[in-house]
Amino acid sequence: MVTIDGLRVQVDAGTTILEAARKLGVDIPTLCHHPDLEVQATCRICVVEVEGEKLLQPACAFPVRDNMVVRTNTPDVRSARRVNLELILAHHPTDCLQCIRNRNCELQALAERLGIREVRFERKLRGIPLDESTPAIVREPDKCISCRRCVAMCRDVQAAAVLWPVGRGVDTVVAPACERELGDVACALCGQCIHACPVGAIAERDDTEKVFRALADPTRHVVVQTAPATRVSIGEELGFPPGEIFTGKLVAALRRLGFDKVMDTDFTADLTIIEEGNELLKRIKEGGPLPLITSCSPGWIKFGEHFFPDLLEYVSTCKSPQQMFGALVKTYYARHSGIDPKDIFSVSLMPCTAKKFEAERPEMASSGYQDVDVVLTSRELGRMIREAGIDFANLPDEEHDSPMGISTGAAAIFGATGGVMEAALRTVYEVATGLELPSIDFQEVRGLEGIKEAEVMLGDMKVRVGVAHGLANAKRILELVRDKERVYHFIEIMACPGGCVGGGGQPIPTNMEIRGIRGNALYVADRLLPLRKSHENPAIKQLYEEFLMEPLGEVSHRLLHTHYTERSKYPVSCYPMSQNACD
Amino acid sequence: MRFYRSHVLVCGGTPCILEGCKAVRDALTEELKRRGLDEEVRVVETGCLGPCDLGPVIVVYPEGTLYEKVAVRDVSEIVEEHLLKGRIVRRLTGEGRLAGIVSYKEPEYLECQERIVLRNCGIIDPSSIEEYIARDGYRALAKCLTEMEPCDVIEVMKQSGLVGRGGAAFPTGLKWSFTANAVADEKFIICNADEGEPGTFKDRLILEGDPHSILEAMAIAGYAVGAERGFVYIRGEYSLSIERITKGIEQAKAMGLLGRDIFGSGFSFDIEVRKGAGAYVCGEETALIESMEGGRGEPRVKPPYPGTHGFLGMPTVVNNVETLGNIPRIILNGPVWYRGFGTPKCPGTKVFTMTGDINSKGLIEVPMGITLRKIIYEIGGGIPGGRSFKMAQTGGTSGGCLPGEMLDVPMDYFTLPEMGSALGSGALLIMDDSHCIVDIAESFMRFFVRESCGKCVPCREGTARLHHIVEKIAIGNGTYEDLRVLEDLSHAMQKTALCGLGQSAPIPIMTMLKYFKDEFEAHIKDKLCPTGTCRL
Amino acid sequence: MDVMPASLDSLESTIKEIVARHGRSEHELLAILDDVQRAFGYLPENALIEVARNLDMPLGKVYGVATFYTLFSVEPVGEHVIRVCENAPCHLLGADTLIDVLSQELGIPMGGTTSCGKFTLKHTSCLGVCGVAPAIMIDDEVYGNLTPDDIPVILEKYR
Structure with a gap:
C-alpha cells in the first residue's frame, strides 16, 4: 500500500511510482520515459518527493515500497522540474512553428503543461549540421535533447545499435558510429528511432512537394498504390483514434488530391504470395536452400545485408509488394491502359521509411524506368490531406481502380506481424495438397510475441514456420538458423515491431499498444472480406493469363524478382573490404 | 637477515619523484658503496612520508632525522657527517620554513596525527612484502580465516563504526552485510582507486606506500561477503600506483597470501588491476562498474545498488582505498580500540x-x-x-x-x-586573502563542465550553465537576477541530479554565496574585484 | 602520423594481437583501447573498426567509449601530449600562467597540435600531485612545482 498525493493504492512490489500514480489518475509529467523502452531516468522531469529520501526521486525508475508516501506536486518538485525543463529548452531551437513535429512534440506539450513562460538561461544551440545522407531519414541533431530513447530503441528493440552517445558532458550528442552520417553506417532505415524521438530530431525525408508537383503537372499520369498497413493508420493522422480502417475514405482522399489512378499494394501482396508460395514449394521440392525467408520488409533486407550477408541465399528473391507493383505499373498497367510508361509517375503510400530507400535501389528499375518514383509515408499523406483541406471524416467510401485494385483478406493481413506467413500458408497448403483448408485462421502466428512458431502438415510433410518482428527478434531467429539450432522451412521477418502497422512511417505516437490495436483491426478486416486467399484473387488470375503466364516464369523473373547486396557492418569509405561490400 | 646499523628511508611517493628523489636515492647508494658503508647502511625507497612540498624527503633511522629538499649535491655531506660521524646536518632539517619540525620523531609533526591507514607509509619499502609482513602484515587476514566466521568479521566492522572514506560515508559493515546476504553465483570486491577529486592524492600515496594493506583488506572483505574475486580500479594517470599494486599482487600470490586455498582455509581470493582512462565520474561506484564492464563511465539508476546488483549484475562491494586501509588494524586491534579514535559518532x-x-x-x-x-x-x-x-x-x-x-x-x-x-x-x-572568490568559483565550475558525464539533464546542462553564469559575473556582466537563477539551478541540481557529481557540483557555489556574497555583489554592482586579482 | 603501421595488414594483426592478449571480451575494451592508442598514437577510425570487429561489438559503442575518456583521442595527436592541470589547487598557484607560457612557446592554443606534429596541448583532470602544484604531465611523465621559467627547459627535453 502506497500513498501518493494523499491517495492510497495497492500495487505489486517492483511497480514504479509513475505506474502507481497513473493507477490513481495522477499523471506525473515525463519526457525521457517511453512505455516500450528501458528506463532512462535522464531528464529528471518526473521527479517526486518521497518521504524519508533526501533527494527528489525519478518516478519512472523508483520502485514503490510498502507504506511509502509520495508527493508529486510540491513547490520543491515544481521548481526543480521547471529548472530542468528550462535547461533542456535553452539548448533546443525555438522554431516550433516550422518543425515537422509542431503540435505533436512531447517537449512542446510539456512546456505548455508546466506553463513555461520564460527560459532563464541564455539560448545556445550545438550548431551541428543536418544529416540528409539517406533517402529515408533526416536527422537534425540540434533538436536532440539527449533523452537516449532512440539509442535504446536502436540497440534493444532493433539490434542495430547505430545510434550511440558520443563525447562527454554538455557536448554529449547522440550520433551514428564515428560521427558518420547515417548513410555511411549499418542503418536499416527502419525509422523506429523516429517513434522513439520525443521531438523533431529524427524524421522522415519529406517528399510531399515532389508529389504535389507531379499532381499539378498535366503531362504526368500519377498513379498511387496504398500499402496494407496504411488504411488502418491514416485515420490517426486525421484525428481518429487508432483501430479503425478507412480504406474507402483513403481512396476518396487520394482521388481528391488529384491522383489519376488509385490502386492497391494489396493486389501485389496477393501476387507476392503466389510467387513466394511457389518459390517455397520449389525449394522444398529441390531440397533447398531452406528456410525461405520473406523479403517484403526493406528494413529487414538492409539489416540482413549488413549483419547476415551469409544468410542472404535463404531470402526469397521476390521483390516486395511495393516494388512488384512499381514494376507492373510501368509495364502491365501501361500496356493495359495504353499510357507511355515514361509519362507515368508512380507514387506509393507506405507505413515505412525504408521503402524510400528500397525504391531508390539501382536494381529497382526493371520496367526500364525507376519503378516507384516517390514513396510517401502515412505521416506525409496525412500532411497532404490536411494541407489540401479535405474533410476526411465526411468523405464517401470509394473503391480502388482496376486492374490492380482487387485484393483478398490474405493481403489485408500483410500489415500485421505473422500476416504474410498466414497468407502464404493459406495458398501454399491448397496449391500443394489440392485440398481446401479446414480452417484458414492460423492463430499461432498472430499476436505480438517476439518470435512465433508453428508446424503445418502439407500432406505428409511437416513444415516448420517461424515469425519474427522487430530486428532484435529477427537477429535471434537468424542466429538460430545460422547456428543450426533450429530447423525452419519458412520464416517471416518484419523489421518493425508489430509488423508494418508499427512501421517507421506510421503516425506518431506508435507504441506497442497502438501496434496491437492496428494489427487486430487488420484481422477483423480480413474476416469481413469475401475472398481471403490470394490464389482466389480474380485479378491475379487475369494478370497471369494476360501477362506473366506462370509463377516464377520468365516475365516474373525479370520483373518481380531481385537479388541482394552484401554490405559491411562498418563504414566503408575509410576501409577497403575484400568483397563488393558497398554498393 | 642482515643487520644494518642505519636505515635511510627515501620517500618514493610521486611528489618526491617529481622533485628528483630517484637521483638522490641513486647518489646515496653510490656514495655509501664508495665509502664502504653499504654493508652497514641500507637505503629503502618508501611510500609517501607526508610533507610533499618539501621533497625530496629522506629520514635517517634510528635517529629519525628528517631531511627535506635534499639535492644530489647534499648527499655526500649527509653520508660524511651523519652516517659516518653521527652529526645531524642541521642545514637540511628544515629549520627555515617549517620551524619546529626538525626530526620526524619529534612530537610537533606527529602529535596531532594518528597513523592507522598510513602506519606503514614512509616506513617500509612498499615493494617488499617481507617488510609488510614484518609489521603484522597479513596477520589480520590470517586471523579472519582461522579464528573468525564471515559474519563475525562483518560484526566487527559494524561495531567499529567505520564509514566509507571516499566521501559518501556509508557504514562499511552495513554495506558488506548487503552483499553477504545476497544470494548469487558470484560476488565481487572492488577497490575504488579512481581518485579524481582535485586536491586529493591520498589514495595514490597509500597505494604507492603500502599496497599490501589494501590487498589484505580486500581479501578480508572477500572472506566476509563470500567473494572470490577482487578488482582494483585505478585511474590511468597513476602509473606508480598501478606498478606497485600489480607487483604486490604477484608477491602475495607467490607467497600463497592470495590465490587458491589461502592458509589452507579453503578460502580463495584473486585480485586483478583495472585501469581507468580519464573520467572523474568513474569515482562514482556504478559509473566505475560501467567502466569496468567496458562501457562509458555513466552512473546507473539506483536502486538497485551495487551491493546486490553490481559488476556483471552480481553483488559487489565497492570500497575506497582509505576505507580498506583501516580494515587490517580494526581486525587485529578490535572495534573498541578503533572507537578510541575520533568522535563517538564518527570514529577513527x-x-x-x-x-x-x-x-x-x-x-x-x-x-x-x-x-x-x-x-x-x-x-x-x-x-x-x-x-x-x-x-x-x-x-x-x-x-x-x-x-x-x-x-x-x-x-x-x-x-x-x-x-x-x-x-x-x-x-x-x-x-x-589575495585570491578572488569569483575567480576561484569559475575555476571550480569549469572542472564540473569538463567532468560531467552528460547523462542526466541537471548535470549535463546545469554544470555548463553554472559555469556560464559565474563566468558572466567574473567578467563584470553579471546581474542580481543571475544570483537568483544560480540558487534555483543549484537547488534543482542538488535535488535531482542522477549521481553525486551533479548533486554536489553546486555545493561550492552555494557556500560561496552564503559566506562571500559581498564579493559576488561587488563584481555585479561595482564591476570591481575587491582583491584586485581577478580578470576584472 | 609516422608511428602508424604502414600497411593495413599490420593494423589488423596488431589489433588482433592486442585483443588476444586481453581476451575477446567487451569488458576489456578500455585496456584494449589503451594498448591500441599506445601502438598508433591515437585511435584512428580503422583501428576502432578492427576493435569492434574483433570484439564483435557495435562500432557505435566502441566510438562512444573512445570519446568518453579523456586519455583517449580519436584525433591524431602530437608525438608528445602535454596535459596541463588547471583544477583549483593548480589554479590557485598559477596554472593559468603556465598555460599562457606553454601556448606561447608552442604557438598553439589549448587543444591544438603543433604543425610539426611534435606537441599536443591539452587539459587534464587532476593529476593527484596537488602537493607540488601547479603540475603538468607530458606523456607519462609528471612535472610539479612549476614556474613559467621551467617550461622552456622542460620542453627542450622533448624537442
Whole structure:
C-alpha cells in the first residue's frame, strides 16, 4: 500500500511510482520515459518527493515500497522540474512553428503543461549540421535533447545499435558510429528511432512537394498504390483514434488530391504470395536452400545485408509488394491502359521509411524506368490531406481502380506481424495438397510475441514456420538458423515491431499498444472480406493469363524478382573490404 | 637477515619523484658503496612520508632525522657527517620554513596525527612484502580465516563504526552485510582507486606506500561477503600506483597470501588491476562498474545498488582505498580500540591532503573531529607569506567553502554537512586573502563542465550553465537576477541530479554565496574585484 | 602520423594481437583501447573498426567509449601530449600562467597540435600531485612545482 498525493493504492512490489500514480489518475509529467523502452531516468522531469529520501526521486525508475508516501506536486518538485525543463529548452531551437513535429512534440506539450513562460538561461544551440545522407531519414541533431530513447530503441528493440552517445558532458550528442552520417553506417532505415524521438530530431525525408508537383503537372499520369498497413493508420493522422480502417475514405482522399489512378499494394501482396508460395514449394521440392525467408520488409533486407550477408541465399528473391507493383505499373498497367510508361509517375503510400530507400535501389528499375518514383509515408499523406483541406471524416467510401485494385483478406493481413506467413500458408497448403483448408485462421502466428512458431502438415510433410518482428527478434531467429539450432522451412521477418502497422512511417505516437490495436483491426478486416486467399484473387488470375503466364516464369523473373547486396557492418569509405561490400 | 646499523628511508611517493628523489636515492647508494658503508647502511625507497612540498624527503633511522629538499649535491655531506660521524646536518632539517619540525620523531609533526591507514607509509619499502609482513602484515587476514566466521568479521566492522572514506560515508559493515546476504553465483570486491577529486592524492600515496594493506583488506572483505574475486580500479594517470599494486599482487600470490586455498582455509581470493582512462565520474561506484564492464563511465539508476546488483549484475562491494586501509588494524586491534579514535559518532581517523596557500602541503592522518584551525596552524604551519586565511574548501572541488568563522568546526562526516559543506575525500584547499572568490568559483565550475558525464539533464546542462553564469559575473556582466537563477539551478541540481557529481557540483557555489556574497555583489554592482586579482 | 603501421595488414594483426592478449571480451575494451592508442598514437577510425570487429561489438559503442575518456583521442595527436592541470589547487598557484607560457612557446592554443606534429596541448583532470602544484604531465611523465621559467627547459627535453 502506497500513498501518493494523499491517495492510497495497492500495487505489486517492483511497480514504479509513475505506474502507481497513473493507477490513481495522477499523471506525473515525463519526457525521457517511453512505455516500450528501458528506463532512462535522464531528464529528471518526473521527479517526486518521497518521504524519508533526501533527494527528489525519478518516478519512472523508483520502485514503490510498502507504506511509502509520495508527493508529486510540491513547490520543491515544481521548481526543480521547471529548472530542468528550462535547461533542456535553452539548448533546443525555438522554431516550433516550422518543425515537422509542431503540435505533436512531447517537449512542446510539456512546456505548455508546466506553463513555461520564460527560459532563464541564455539560448545556445550545438550548431551541428543536418544529416540528409539517406533517402529515408533526416536527422537534425540540434533538436536532440539527449533523452537516449532512440539509442535504446536502436540497440534493444532493433539490434542495430547505430545510434550511440558520443563525447562527454554538455557536448554529449547522440550520433551514428564515428560521427558518420547515417548513410555511411549499418542503418536499416527502419525509422523506429523516429517513434522513439520525443521531438523533431529524427524524421522522415519529406517528399510531399515532389508529389504535389507531379499532381499539378498535366503531362504526368500519377498513379498511387496504398500499402496494407496504411488504411488502418491514416485515420490517426486525421484525428481518429487508432483501430479503425478507412480504406474507402483513403481512396476518396487520394482521388481528391488529384491522383489519376488509385490502386492497391494489396493486389501485389496477393501476387507476392503466389510467387513466394511457389518459390517455397520449389525449394522444398529441390531440397533447398531452406528456410525461405520473406523479403517484403526493406528494413529487414538492409539489416540482413549488413549483419547476415551469409544468410542472404535463404531470402526469397521476390521483390516486395511495393516494388512488384512499381514494376507492373510501368509495364502491365501501361500496356493495359495504353499510357507511355515514361509519362507515368508512380507514387506509393507506405507505413515505412525504408521503402524510400528500397525504391531508390539501382536494381529497382526493371520496367526500364525507376519503378516507384516517390514513396510517401502515412505521416506525409496525412500532411497532404490536411494541407489540401479535405474533410476526411465526411468523405464517401470509394473503391480502388482496376486492374490492380482487387485484393483478398490474405493481403489485408500483410500489415500485421505473422500476416504474410498466414497468407502464404493459406495458398501454399491448397496449391500443394489440392485440398481446401479446414480452417484458414492460423492463430499461432498472430499476436505480438517476439518470435512465433508453428508446424503445418502439407500432406505428409511437416513444415516448420517461424515469425519474427522487430530486428532484435529477427537477429535471434537468424542466429538460430545460422547456428543450426533450429530447423525452419519458412520464416517471416518484419523489421518493425508489430509488423508494418508499427512501421517507421506510421503516425506518431506508435507504441506497442497502438501496434496491437492496428494489427487486430487488420484481422477483423480480413474476416469481413469475401475472398481471403490470394490464389482466389480474380485479378491475379487475369494478370497471369494476360501477362506473366506462370509463377516464377520468365516475365516474373525479370520483373518481380531481385537479388541482394552484401554490405559491411562498418563504414566503408575509410576501409577497403575484400568483397563488393558497398554498393 | 642482515643487520644494518642505519636505515635511510627515501620517500618514493610521486611528489618526491617529481622533485628528483630517484637521483638522490641513486647518489646515496653510490656514495655509501664508495665509502664502504653499504654493508652497514641500507637505503629503502618508501611510500609517501607526508610533507610533499618539501621533497625530496629522506629520514635517517634510528635517529629519525628528517631531511627535506635534499639535492644530489647534499648527499655526500649527509653520508660524511651523519652516517659516518653521527652529526645531524642541521642545514637540511628544515629549520627555515617549517620551524619546529626538525626530526620526524619529534612530537610537533606527529602529535596531532594518528597513523592507522598510513602506519606503514614512509616506513617500509612498499615493494617488499617481507617488510609488510614484518609489521603484522597479513596477520589480520590470517586471523579472519582461522579464528573468525564471515559474519563475525562483518560484526566487527559494524561495531567499529567505520564509514566509507571516499566521501559518501556509508557504514562499511552495513554495506558488506548487503552483499553477504545476497544470494548469487558470484560476488565481487572492488577497490575504488579512481581518485579524481582535485586536491586529493591520498589514495595514490597509500597505494604507492603500502599496497599490501589494501590487498589484505580486500581479501578480508572477500572472506566476509563470500567473494572470490577482487578488482582494483585505478585511474590511468597513476602509473606508480598501478606498478606497485600489480607487483604486490604477484608477491602475495607467490607467497600463497592470495590465490587458491589461502592458509589452507579453503578460502580463495584473486585480485586483478583495472585501469581507468580519464573520467572523474568513474569515482562514482556504478559509473566505475560501467567502466569496468567496458562501457562509458555513466552512473546507473539506483536502486538497485551495487551491493546486490553490481559488476556483471552480481553483488559487489565497492570500497575506497582509505576505507580498506583501516580494515587490517580494526581486525587485529578490535572495534573498541578503533572507537578510541575520533568522535563517538564518527570514529577513527581521516587522511587529509593539504594544498593551496599553506606552508606544509601534503598528506596527514588525524583523528576525526579535529578542527580546521588545528590542521592549518598546528600541522600545516599556517599561511605562507604572512597573509591571512580567507577560505578553506573541504572535500575537494565538490566540497563547500568555509570562511574564517568556521575554523573551529569539528571535521567529520556529520558536522560539515550541517555547514553546507562536506568532508568528502579529505582534500583541503586553503586560500589566502589575495585570491578572488569569483575567480576561484569559475575555476571550480569549469572542472564540473569538463567532468560531467552528460547523462542526466541537471548535470549535463546545469554544470555548463553554472559555469556560464559565474563566468558572466567574473567578467563584470553579471546581474542580481543571475544570483537568483544560480540558487534555483543549484537547488534543482542538488535535488535531482542522477549521481553525486551533479548533486554536489553546486555545493561550492552555494557556500560561496552564503559566506562571500559581498564579493559576488561587488563584481555585479561595482564591476570591481575587491582583491584586485581577478580578470576584472 | 609516422608511428602508424604502414600497411593495413599490420593494423589488423596488431589489433588482433592486442585483443588476444586481453581476451575477446567487451569488458576489456578500455585496456584494449589503451594498448591500441599506445601502438598508433591515437585511435584512428580503422583501428576502432578492427576493435569492434574483433570484439564483435557495435562500432557505435566502441566510438562512444573512445570519446568518453579523456586519455583517449580519436584525433591524431602530437608525438608528445602535454596535459596541463588547471583544477583549483593548480589554479590557485598559477596554472593559468603556465598555460599562457606553454601556448606561447608552442604557438598553439589549448587543444591544438603543433604543425610539426611534435606537441599536443591539452587539459587534464587532476593529476593527484596537488602537493607540488601547479603540475603538468607530458606523456607519462609528471612535472610539479612549476614556474613559467621551467617550461622552456622542460620542453627542450622533448624537442
